[in-house]
Amino acid sequence: TRYWAVIPAAGGGTRMNSGRPKQYLSLKDRALIEWSIQPFLDAEWIDGVVLVLARADSEFARLPIARHPRILTTLGGGARAESVLAGLEVVAERSAGFKDVQVLVHDAARPCLHGSDMERLCEEADDDHGGILALPVSDTLKRARQHKIAETVDRAFYWRAQTPQLFRLEPLIRALKECAEHGLPVTDEASAMERAGYQPRLVRGRESNIKVTYPEDLQLAGFWLAQAQR
Numbered sequence: 001t002r003y004w005a006v007i008p009a010a011g012g013g014t015r016m017n018s019g020r021p022k023q024y025l026s027l028k029d030r031a032l033i034e035w036s037i038q039p040f041l042d043a044e045w046i047d048g049v050v051l052v053l054a055r056a057d058s059e060f061a062r063l064p065i066a067r068h069p070r071i072l073t074t075l076g077g078g079a080r081a082e083s084v085l086a087g088l089e090v091v092a093e094r095s096a097g098f099k100d101v102q103v104l105v106h107d108a109a110r111p112c113l114h115g116s117d118m119e120r121l122c123e124e125a126d127d128d129h130g131g132i133l134a135l136p137v138s139d140t141l142k143r144a145r146q147h148k149i150a151e152t153v154d155r156a157f158y159w160r161a162q163t164p165q166l167f168r169l170e171p172l173i174r175a176l177k178e179c180a181e182h183g184l185p186v187t188d189e190a191s192a193m194e195r196a197g198y199q200p201r202l203v204r205g206r207e208s209n210i211k212v213t214y215p216e217d218l219q220l221a222g223f224w225l226a227q228a229q230r
């Protein structure tokens with residue numbers, strides 16, 4: 001088995017209101033994205049990391065990490081799934097000839113991933129169906145209809161999806177292309193695989209693996225990084 005990582009980082013990050021893509025905001029003396037990439041560089045069993053950048057990106061090339069020999073870059077598209085597909089095409093070129101290629105897809109906006117969780121995902125995911133890091137929901141969940149509660153659902157059935165998500169390269173490319181052809185929205189790789197009939201395994205992650213979306217998330221990420229380094 002060969003392992004690759006694809007990190008989509010071509011989003012606008014408009015919910016941050018920071019005037020600059022969130023992955024370049026600074027977090028404990030490094031850019032947020034450098035924290036997100038680091039666990040994959042530390043894992044020497046991963047052949048390479050494909051970083052998917054926006055056409056207008058002028059910031060990545062300036063980071064110290066940009067010259068790392070195991071990082072490749074490519075250009076992304078207008079939707080997350082398009083960006084991931086662009087990254088997967090690079091993996092397909094680089095891993096041509098290998099039969100069993102598994103790809104970890106990770107949000108550039110998740111800087112607090114523990115390397116040990118990524119390893120556990122690779123061990124516990126199903127060889128064919130793949131798997132994702134996720135957490136059971138602890139709040140009581142309401143289904144809404146126009147800002148009113150329609151019903152309370154059984155939270156035992158619900159998990160929050162995180163990244164990384166691990167899938168075999170070829171089925172993932174097919175699944176994402178299939179969704180694109182039908183114009184189906186895809187917010188994570190697992191949803192595309194589900195539509196293609198796969199049943200990805202849920203591997204319990206941890207609370208600290210947050211996706212930085214709003215300005216206040218940045219402080220929380222700083223807290224979790226400090227915890228991890230103690």
Ligand code: C5P
Pocket residue numbers: 007008009010011012052076077078079080081083084106107108109211213
């Ligand atoms: O928007 P959201 O927070 O769900 O984005 C998750 C990840 O997908 C981010 O790392 C973002 O940069 C990436 N993305 C992308 N191309 C897009 C949209 C989002 O690479 N067109």
